[in-house]
Amino acid sequence: MTHRYTGLTVLITGAGRGFGALAATRFATEGAHLVLNDVDADNLAATATACTQIGAQVVTASGDVGDEAVHQNLVGLAMDKFGRLDRALNNAGIAHKIQRLADVSSQEAADVIRIDLLGVFFALKHQLPVMAQQGAGAILNVASVAGLVGAPMMAVYSAAKHGVIGLTKSVAGEYASKGVRINAICPSFADTQMVQPFFTESKHGAETALARLTAIVPLRRMATQDEIVEAMLWMLSPANSFMTGHALAVDGGLSAL
Numbered sequence: 552m553t554h555r556y557t558g559l560t561v562l563i564t565g566a567g568r569g570f571g572a573l574a575a576t577r578f579a580t581e582g583a584h585l586v587l588n589d590v591d592a593d594n595l596a597a598t599a600t601a602c603t604q605i606g607a608q609v610v611t612a613s614g615d616v617g618d619e620a621v622h623q624n625l626v627g628l629a630m631d632k633f634g635r636l637d638r639a640l641n642n643a644g645i646a647h648k649i650q651r652l653a654d655v656s657s658q659e660a661a662d663v664i665r666i667d668l669l670g671v672f673f674a675l676k677h678q679l680p681v682m683a684q685q686g687a688g689a690i691l692n693v694a695s696v697a698g699l700v701g702a703p704m705m706a707v708y709s710a711a712k713h714g715v716i717g718l719t720k721s722v723a724g725e726y727a728s729k730g731v732r733i734n735a736i737c738p739s740f741a742d743t744q745m746v747q748p749f750f751t752e753s754k755h756g757a758e759t760a761l762a763r764l765t766a767i768v769p770l771r772r773m774a775t776q777d778e779i780v781e782a783m784l785w786m787l788s789p790a791n792s793f794m795t796g797h798a799l800a801v802d803g804g805l806s807a808l
C-alpha cells in the first residue's frame with residue numbers, strides 16, 4: 552500500500568518524546584525514511600527502535616538544537632544515508648518556569664531563546680539550501696498559540712515562538728520560487744510532559760489549574776497529542792501543496808476570541 556510519505560526523507564528534532572516521538576512513528580507508518588534528533592539519547596533510541604520495528608529506515612543523532620553543528624550533522628546524515636531531505640519538522644523546544652517576566656532568570660531566558668528560536672534559525676539555515684538545490688521540500692516549524700497572542704507568565708517563551716513565526720513567514724517568501732514550502736503550527740495546550748509543570752507547580756492544585764487552563768479554550772479541554780500530530784502530517788503532506796508562510800492555530804479556538 553502506498554502512503555503519503557512513501558520514500559520521502561523526513562527529519563524530526565525533539566523526537567524523543569511528546570509530539571516529536573508520536574510524529575516519528577506516524578511518519579514511519581506512512582512509509583518515510585527518518586532522520587531523528589533529541590538531546591535525550593535514551594529517549595531518542597527508544598523512538599528509533601519503535602520506528603524501525605514499524606519498518607522504517609532510521610538514522611539518529613542526539614544533540615542540542617541550540618548548537619548549529621547539530622543541524623549541519625543532521626542534514627549531512629540525511630544526504631549520506633538517503634540522498635535527499637524532503638521534509639523537516641523543527642519541533643524540539645523547551646518552556647521556562649511559569650513566572651512574571653521580572654522573576655524569569657536571565658539564564659533561563661537565554662536558554663529559551665537559544666533553543667526555541669535560534670534552534671529553528673540554525674535548522675532552516677542548513678535545511679533550506681539542500682531543499683532549494685533539490686527544487687522541492689517542505690518544512691514545518693513548531694511554534695505555539697503563544698506565538699500568535701501574548702502568554703502572561705510565559706513571556707520569553709511567547710517571544711521566542713513569535714520569532715519562530717516571523718522566521719517562517721520571511722523564509723517562505725525567500726524560498727517559494729525554489730519549490731520549498733515553510734509553515735508553522737501553533738498548538739495550544741496538549742497532553743505532553745512539557746505542560747506537566749502547569750499542574751504540578753500550581754499553587755491552586757492540579758485540578759483547579761486544569762480547570763483554569765481549559766476555561767480559556769472554547770473547546771474546554773487540552774488537545775491530545777494525536778490531534779496535533781495529525782495536523783502536522785497533513786501540513787507536510789504532498790496534498791497540502793499551496794500553503795506556505797502560514798501559522799496554523801490548532802488550539803481549540805483559543806486564538807479566535
Ligand SMILES: NC(=O)c1ccc[n+]([C@@H]2O[C@H](COP(=O)([O-])OP(=O)(O)OC[C@H]3O[C@@H](n4cnc5c(N)ncnc54)[C@H](O)[C@@H]3O)[C@@H](O)[C@H]2O)c1
Nearest residue numbers: 565567568569570590615616643644695740741743744745
Ligand atoms: N505540549 C504543548 O502543549 C505545546 C503547545 C504549543 C507548542 N508546543 C511545542 O511543541 C514542541 C514539542 O513539545 P512537546 O509538548 O512534545 O514537549 P516535550 O517536552 O514532551 O518534548 C520535547 C522534546 O524535545 C526535546 N528537546 C528539548 N530541548 C532540546 C534541545 N535543546 N535539543 C534537542 N532536543 C530537545 C526533549 O528532550 C523532548 O524529547 C515544542 O517546540 C513546544 O514548544 C507544545
